[in-house]
Amino acid sequence: MNKTMLEIKGVNKTFGGLHALSDVNLQIVEGETHAIIGPNGAGKSTLLNCCIGKLIPDNGSVTFNGRNMIGMPPHEINHAGMVRVFQTPEIFPDLSLMDNLMIPALASRDGTIKFNPFKSMGKEKNIRDEAMQSLADFGLEKFHDQHAGSISRGDKRRLELAMGLIQHPTLLLLDEPTAGMARHDTNATIDLLKSGKMGEMTKVIIEHDMHVVFSLADRISVLARGHIIATGTPEEIKDDPKVKEAYLGEEQEDE
Template identity: 55%
Template sequence: MALLEVKKLYKSFGGLQAVNNANLTVEEGRAHSIIGPNGAGKSTFLNLIIGNLKPDSGTVVFQGENLVGLEPYDINQKGVVRVFQSPSVYSDMTLLENTTISALAKRDGKFSLNFFQHPKKRKDAIAVAEEALDNVDLLDKAHEEASNLSYGDKRRLELAICLAQKPKLLLLDEPTAGMSQAETQSTIDLLKRLASKGEMTKVIIEHDMHVVFSLADHITVLHQGTVIADGSPQQVKDDPAVIEAYLGGVEEL
């Protein structure tokens, strides 16, 4: 069984059909990328999966359970975590405090200050938080205030905050947007390293083809809300419908 199976998903905004009969199968352990020209419906599709938007019709089955109709919080607690949107960074706290709160929120459903009274819980959460920081190469800055971080490091911290929740499915919407070339490259290296660990399934929405082809082992192409291609990076690259969709726009594949 696939980890995530989206079937016949529809979402319109007024007269605009943003997602139009879209299907997606994500196998466990994959680094699965969703690409498509501007306005193709990628972010809308992601928001439908995580419950930020309700589809007009269709199903989003995660681990055999239909998520449609559930609140974003409940979907998150099932292990579906979106990076770079929520949760946010508390800039007056240290990196370790930021990731520890996230680890606790996952464990208990809700952060509660009385965790200070439970040394074991606190120790476990701190261990998870430190591991998450280590995974993004920020452990040496664990006791610095988040407000001191560079833009690239802040994005890494956001990723660590998500990793501290031990996601089963990690969703990233343009993880390298706004980054310098050097930051982009180090983010690719970081995501590759996470991908090679293989315990977590990733869905990456990305504009930057360099990022997509160096990271993804499976690609789904959206165009005008519909899937026009789905397969290995090579299959997708050679697909005439994909070339047409991109050449029809201004982007190069």
């Protein structure tokens, strides 16, 4: 078995009286695509936020490649190699698509702080080429000088993905990458996430859409009311009676 990349141990998080996460244990293994599913309010986003430094768990530990992530500011977690792709596109709406991609590329090159007020952006050929290549990979090159706020929602999601990928993360955290997408866009995103570099990358995916989950995931963890109730391969999860009760059963009846 490959080595464990991200290890979440005994993580608890309460908001007031609400137990958002209780004693969550999860191991993400190098090279796998791990889906976290669960009904609304199960604590999926809270778990992700605890990993990237947006929230600090009440207790427990989050270890990434042997380094403790708890209490580390978000920008350092990013440089440790854990990059999050947001559910609602968190882009730079007033900047061009090109700039939107050059910023994460600069972050990877310059680190958390680097002052270069007298360098010319026009001379940053490497960064520029890298951004343009990434736009082309995602089919966005025709919008390269448009404001990111002006493109369609689906394109924004793709831009968001491109911004995560240009940083060459070791672990990519995807928060509902296909939420709100039309069926053919969803399928295109699935293909994108399976192909090339993206396919080999270690990924954690939070997703509602079972079609996406079963197309992509190597392993699935089911989160319900803040507890991990099952972890296993898609087949194991499908047959797990606890999961059926908590989640899949209801979902299948709806469909």
